[in-house]
Amino acid sequence: MTGQPLSDAVAIDRFLEMMAAEAGAARNTIAAYRADLEGASLLLHRRMAGAGADELGGLGTAWLTLARTSVARKAAALRRFYRFLVDDGVRDDDPSDALPRPVGARGLPKVLARDDVEALFAEVARRVAEGGAGGGALALRLSAMLELLYGSGLRATELVSLPLHAVRPDQPWLILAGKGGAERLVPISDRARAAVAAWRATLAGGSYLFPSRTGHVSRVRLFQLVREVGAAVGIAPDRISPHVLRHAFATHLLEGGADLRALQAMLGHADISTTQIYTHVDGARLVALVNARHPLVDGARRGP
Template sequence: MTISAAIESFLAMLAAERGAAANTLAAYRRDLEGAEEAIGDLVAADNAVLASLGTVWAGLAPSSLARKCSALRQFYGFLMDEGWRKDDPSPALPRPRARRPLPRLLNHAEVEALFARAEEDAAGEKPDAVRMLALLELLYGSGLRATELVSLPLSAVPRDAPFLTVTGKGGQQRMVPVSTRARQALSRWMALRGGEGKALFPSSSKQGHLTRIRLFQLLRALAARAGLDPEKVSPHVLRHAFATHLLEGGADLRVLQTLLGHADIATTQIYTHVDSARLVALVNARHPLAVRGQGG
C-alpha cells in the first residue's frame, strides 16, 4: 500500500465512522502529507525518523505542533488497528512546549447564583428576562456553543422528543438533550416571542437572529446582577461548566464528546484534567490501601 493510499483510507475512516467535517478532513490531510514530505514514507517510518520531526517543526507554535502530532498518533493507531503495522512509533514524536490552557470554570454555587437571578428577573414574564432564562438554560443545560445557540431556528424547538437538532462546526448536525427545566423556559419564551422571523431568538430588528456579541453582553450583565465577576462569565465558560459538571457526575467521556460535538476525543480529554483535585480526594477516600491506613 502506498502512503497516499494509507492516508486516503484513514481519512475515509474519519468521515465514515466519526462523521468528520470537510474542513477537519482537509486539516488532517495537510498535516499528514506535510509530515510525509518532511520524512518520507510514514507507514515505514521508525522511531528515529519520527523523532527528527522535532527539528523540522521546531519553529511551530505549541498548538500547531500538538495538532500535527495528534494527527500522526491517530494515523498510527489506525494503521495498527488495520494490521498494517505491528508497532506504534508515535511516542517518539516531539512534545509541545506548553500544555493547552485549562478552561475557566464556574463552580456549582456560581451557576446557582446565575440561575437564581435569571429566574427572579423572569418572574414578571418580561420578554427579555424570559429570553435570558431560556438562553441560560440551553448554554448550561445542553452545552451549546454560542453560535449554535443564537442561530437556532424555530424548527429546532422540540415537540415530542426532548432533543434539539443542532448544526455545529463544519455543518455537522447532532442531537442534544433538553432538560425539563429548559423546555419549560423555552415554552415561556415561545409564548412571548411573537411570530416574526424564523429564528428562535430573533434580533431586536426582527431581521436575523441575536448576535454572539449581544449574547455575550447579556450574559455578563446577568452575572453583574447576580453578584459575580462579569469577567469570569461567558457563553463558552458555561459550556465548560456543563462539560465539567457532567464529568463530575459520572458521564462517560465518549458521551461527552457526542454532546459537545467534538470531532476528536482529544479535544474532550481536556476535561479530565480540570477536576484533578476531586479525583485525588476520591483516591484518598476510597482506595483500599487508603481505607486500610485510616483503620490503623
C-alpha cells in the same frame, strides 16, 4: 508493514475520508489535518506513511521554532494518522511514541464556579420577574439561552440556529446535527423546557427559536448578551462566553459523577481525548474517593 505500501497522498486521503465519514469531523477540521499531515510528509521526504521512530523523532528538531500549541496540534494529527494506518492494516506498528510531547501545550478550559453560575441565573430570574432592562420578552429570551447553554452544553452556533419547535414541552431531549453533520442526542432539563416555552409564547411564529430581522440571532450577539449579564454579576468579560458555559456544563456534570463516555456523546466530541480535558476538575474528588473508599485503605488502617 502488513499491507501494500501506500503513498503519503493516498494514505492521507484515506485517513481524511475516515475522519469525515466515521468521526464526523467538520470541514475546517479536515482542512487543518490535511495541512499538518502534508507539511509533515514534506519534512519526511514523502515517506511519512512508512516512517519509523527515528525519522519521526527528527520532526521535533524541525518544529523547534514553532509555538508549543502548534507542535502539540501537529503531533496529535500524526498520532491519529498512525493509529488509523494500524487499524486499517497498512502498518503493524505505531511509531508515534517518538513524536514530541510539549509540556503544557494544551491549556485547561475556562470554568465558572458554581457560585458564578448561581449568580448568573439569579440575575436572569430577577430580570424575568421585574421585566428586565429592555423589556420582559428579552429577559425571557436570555433565560432560555442560558438554560440551554449551561443545562445542555450546546455550542453557540447550535443554539442560535435552533428551529422554532426544536425543544418540545413533552420531550426531554433534542437531536442536533453538530460538527461535520454528526447527530447527537442532547438532554433538555425541565428548567430549560419551561424557560424555552415562556420565551416561545412571546413569538408570533417564524423559523427560528431565537429570530432576528434577517434570520436568527448571530453568534456575536449571543456573546454580547452572555458577557453583559456576566458583567452585571461581577464576572469579567474574559472569564465568560457561551463556550465557557458549555465548559461549565461538562465540568459540573463530571463533578457530579457523570460518565466520561456519556459526556462525550452529549458534547458531540468525535474523539474522547477531547472530552478527557475536563477530568482535571475532578482530580481532588477522585483522590478523596480513593482515600475514603479503596479497600486497601481499610487494611492499612487496621494494620498487619
